[in-house]
Amino acid sequence: MTTIRFNKPFNVLCQFSPQEGKETLADFIKIKDVYAAGRLDKDSEGLLLLTDNGKLQHRIAHPNHKLEKTYWVQVDGDITDEALKQLESGVTLKDGKTKPAKAQRMDEPQSLWERNPPVRFRANIPTSWLDLRIKEGKNRQVRRMTAAVGFPTLRLIRYAIGDVTLDGLKLGEYQKVGEQILKQFS
Template identity: 50%
Template sequence: MQSKFRYIAFNKPYGVLSQFTSEGGHPALDGFNLPKGIYAAGRLDRDSEGLLLLTNDGKFIKKLLDPSFAHPRSYWVQVEGSPSKEQLSALAAGPEFKGYKPKPCKVRVLDPQPEVPDRIPPIRVRKNIPDTWIEIELTEGKNRQVRRMTAAVGCPTLRLIRKSIGKLELKKLPSGEWREVSKGDILPR
């Protein structure tokens, strides 16, 4: 018997809203031929890219977003500068921002630096300031949390790509494309 629930992994492009209705002239999910009746399980900001999970399973969305379940989410973050060990440690400890103290997280410099397709429009490049790709794994998801955390330690985010939610990885899914996955691909049973 086939489940009535659908689970969709979508590689959200830069500049696209994580909703089906366009606002302020920004494109939305309705332009990507996604199945009807599904909704985003969480959000990615308009200026973030990567894995967005969509489903029609409301109980699953609630479980996925409930902080008490602490499901990991990993991000590749291109930051301005070359973070020092102290900055990486402060980031992992969860630097306070806007009166909020995030939970500790996992942080590492990606070595070698990943080959990522160029973003359209391209990121801001400064000739005299290098940039570095790091990976951050969180178990919570406040609004613009990764960007606020990197800024708090002096390494502003230039580009942000969500690579995984739970066990589900973006892998080589092209930007703007989607694939159907199973519930078991996302979280352990």
């Protein structure tokens, strides 16, 4: 069984099949027959797990297994305590209310790489960072949650899936995951 962790850059499609003018996983990952366990939108960055084991792929990706995913989120504005409480109690979206999340302010991550293109900068409007942990995976959920509480997402980085993190992975780099780490998904 092969399972890898990959630090997906901004604007890379989460697929191996080519699409004219777009970068895909095939531009970075040279291991055959591995598939993404879950999605990460092209405008999101960070941790993606890929495996050649269908059962493991399902276990990681399916929301019924309630695997915690940690996101580092840069939002427009100085996020308030009230907005954090709303995120923690669940936010009502068009497709229903989200499950309670863990949300807290954080400093900008020191290990952060430059994004290309950079996030827009506006001198008169501050940004803030939060650590957001969810156990479900609605389409574009984190972005919709922060917008619903009045703080649109500017940059979204998935930092962890369960106990597997981005630590030590450079942008666009992948690495095999050891069997010991995979035991958490069984």
